[in-house]
Amino acid sequence: MNTHLYFAAFCLTTLVACGGGSSDSKPTSGNTSSNTTTDTPTPQQSAGDTEQPSQEQGDNSEGEGNNDASEGTDETPEQPNTPPEVVVAVAQPEVIKGAPLTLSANVADPEDSSFSYLWKQLSGPEVELGDVTGSTLVITLPETYQATGDTYQFSVTVMDPQGAETTSEIDVYASNAMSDVQAAVLLHQGTMGPTLEEVNAATGMSEEQWLDAQMALPATLHSPLLENYPDRDTPYQINRIDAWWKATLSADDQLRQRVAFALSEIFVVSDANNALKGEPEGMLAYYDLLLEHAFGNFRALLEAVTLSPVMGTYLSHLGNEKADPARNIRPDENYAREVMQLFTIGLDMLDQDGSIMRDDSGQSIATYSQQEITGFARVFTGWTFAFSARWNRPSRNFSLPMQAFPEYHSELEKTLLNGEVIPAGVGPEDSMQLALDNLFNHSNVGPFISKQLIQRLITSNPTAQYVERVAMVFNDNGSGVRGDLSAVVRAIYLDDEARRYGSVLAHQGKIKEPILKGVQMWRTLDAHSEEGNYFTWNLDDRFGQGPMLSPSVFNFFRPDHQPAELSEQGLFAPELQIANDAAMIGTLNQHYSDLVWRMAERHDTLNPSAIYLYGHSDISLLEASGLNALLDRYNVLYFAGNMSQASREAFIELDAYFVNKSAADRVGQLLFMVSLSPEFNVQY
Incomplete structure (x- = not known):
């Protein structure tokens, strides 16, 4: 009878303690684990007895289950079985897609030393688990076809011999590990032209890690690099171009430099053949604001651009006055037009995928009319140089944001986009903020920019x-x-x-801008002069373009440019708008001069003021390992893995022609042919 009671009590206690099974706890982020436990009681503890009888109660008979060896002492109750404590650990310091992953269940239990295990995958791309009954789980994560990482969740249930169990979960984030070719592709897109050292450093990182590291770097500004022209008390235009080269070639924050360069071709200013040519400090201050806002908020960038005295001079809203019929003055509309057409919303209403909206008759829908131009022109009145003593005595400080003179600001009603109206009597600062907010919040800005x-x-x-x-x-x-913008860039x-x-796209990549082809060669070959200057006159003749040297606010080329051969296919090639005969010949001559005539190793003595390129690394590789090893390097560095077999054979044939020349001559000729090759001229 006692045996039956004991067994019934044990079963009831087990069911109550287990509660029908365990539930998994909510996982936390990162490679972290969490536990849930299930207790199983010892056989001596019944469901109905919460206290063992004492000696004073006289319950000492063997039949009642009292097995005390000595009389006159209380019985010590036996403690319930404690579930094991489990922590799941990841063996690898960094989890990589396509690489082996080892998960270990570390168990702490003072009562037991042998356990059973059961591993499960709870979430993430499907993984072949293999043996799931050991204390460790060794798996290989799949190489999923996306740049972002994958998040997995695994669990292990550990049970001791008495049936007490603990389930522990772990979240695992697996990132990509870029190959050298994948790293080169990313860096061709995300730098001003990658060096071999930069490609090697990025290899093994994920795309996300490289972007994070780049965005964490402080901005390399150009203004601190501005120097006076030799034997002069002031800098000239060539000095601000010299500063651009110094930063572009040596800055660590290459992603920021590349994004700012892109912004400079959207928010265009230029000192080519205008009053800004004599303002190198202001021009660099403008470029610096593009650098500073490259990963900031577009609204702040728009305000900084609008209040820049360089932009104010270029698009003539600096010194813009309210209407005065007696003096035949009306607000200048130049910036009012361009800030809408070129900097924010474009001419036509857009869907969020960038396609043009159409009305019922199939016509495009204009984003603004003359009424909005007039309204914004009134907004941009009353602004001039900061710290000006009076409106008609400007300070001509091109480096600081403009300041307002309310008496020259139009206080008439101002009609903005989407029917918004600034009422009459609102001052210049408030009008400016309301107008920029109105532009910023227009639905076109996202797809347009x-x-x-x-x-x-x-x-x-x-x-x-x-x-x-x-x-x-x-x-x-x-x-x-x-x-x-940091999220947008990512x-x-x-x-x-x-x-x-x-999936493979029918059309991918873009034509490389001529200046960027030159920059990459200069970066990879450590171009510099012994005097430390980069005096590069007539860049428009050499490359057909130069930094902030556009002939107009419409940049060197338009984003919708279609050469005749591509227009039938509906394709755009903006950079080909400057691919005229003169520019292409100038670029070829520049590459030949750089890569052949000014290869430093070809000369016994160097002109201290001349810029030379240094090919010693390539020369050493050619001499030590041969032509194929050098071409393998070029395939990654200059072609991002896209060197065709035809190009490779052409390089081999060319080198055979110069095989009796010095290694420096051979490298120079090979690099010149690289610069001519179709694959190098396309950014894939």
Whole structure:
């Protein structure tokens, strides 16, 4: 009878303690584990007895289960079985897609030393688990076709011999590990031209890690690099170009430099043949604000550009006065037009994928009319140089944001976009803020700016889906913030179309800008003069373009430029707008001069003021390992893995012609042919 009671009590206690099984706790982020436990009681503890009888109760008979060896002492109750404590650990310091992963269940239990294990995958891309009954789980994570990492969740249930169990979960984040070719592709898109050292450093990192590291770097500003022209008390235009070269070639924050360069071709100013040619400090201050806002908010960038005295001079809203019929003065409309047409919303209403909206008759819908131009022109009145003593005595400080003189600001009613109206009597500062907010919040800004940045950084012909994905990030970075350029830049670079992890596209990449081809050669070959200057006159003759040297506010080329051969296919190639005979011949001559005549190793003595390129690394590789090893390097460094077999054979044939020349001559000729090759002239 006692045996039956004992067994019934044990079963009831087990069911109550187990509660029908354990439930998994909510996982935390990162490679972290969490536990849930289930207790199983010892056989001596019954469901109905919470206290053991004492000696005073006289319950000493063996039949009642009292087995005390000595009389006159209380019995010590036996403690319930304690579930094991389990912590799951990841063996690898960094979890990489496609690489082995080892998970270990570390168990602490003072009562037992042998356990049973059961591993499970709870979430993430499907993984072949193999043996799931050991204390460790060894698996290989799949190489998923996306640039962003994958998040997995695994669990292990550990049970002791008495049936007490603990379930522990762990979250695992697996990132990509770029190959050298993948790193080269990213760096061709995200730098001013990658060096071998930069490609090697990025190899093994994920795309996200490289972007994070770049965005964390402080901005390398150009203004501190401005020097006076030799034997002069002031800097000239050539000195601000010299500062641009110094920063572009040596800055660590290459992603910021590349994004700012792209912004300089959207928010265009130029000192070519105008009053700004004599303002190198102001021009560099303008470029610096593009650098400073490259990963900031678009609204702040728009305000900084608008209040720049360089932009105010270039588009003539600096010194813009309210209407005065007696003096035949009316507000200048130049900036009012361009800030809408070129800097924010464009001419036509857009869907979020960048496609043009159509009305019922199939016509495009204009974004603004003369009424809005007039309204914004009134907004941009009453602004001049900072710290000016009077309106008609300007300070001519081109480096600081403009300041307002209310008496010269139009206080008439101002009609803005989407029917918004600034009432009469509102001053210049408040009018400016309201107007910029109105522009910033227009639905066109996301797709308009996103598409142009994609074209400048990644590909001339992004799909509508690519544009829309990035525009959605512009509209909301995931935390309710609009215009977060750091999030926009990440979205641009991590998209499947940029990384090409998805399906193969019929059209990919873009023509390299001529100046960027030159910059890459200069960066990879450590171009410099012994005097430390980069005096490069007539860049428009050498490359057809130069930094902030555009002939107009419309940049060197338009984003919708279609050469005749491509227009039938509906494709754009903006950079080919400057591919005229003169510019192409100038670029070829520049490359030959750089790579052949001014290869430093070809000369016994150097001109201290001349810029030379240094090919010693390539020369050493050619001498030590031969031509194929050098071409393998070039395939990664200059072609991002896209050197065709035809090009490789052409390089081998060319080298055979110069085989009796010095290694420096051979390298120079090879590099010149690299600069001519079709694959080098396209950014894939």
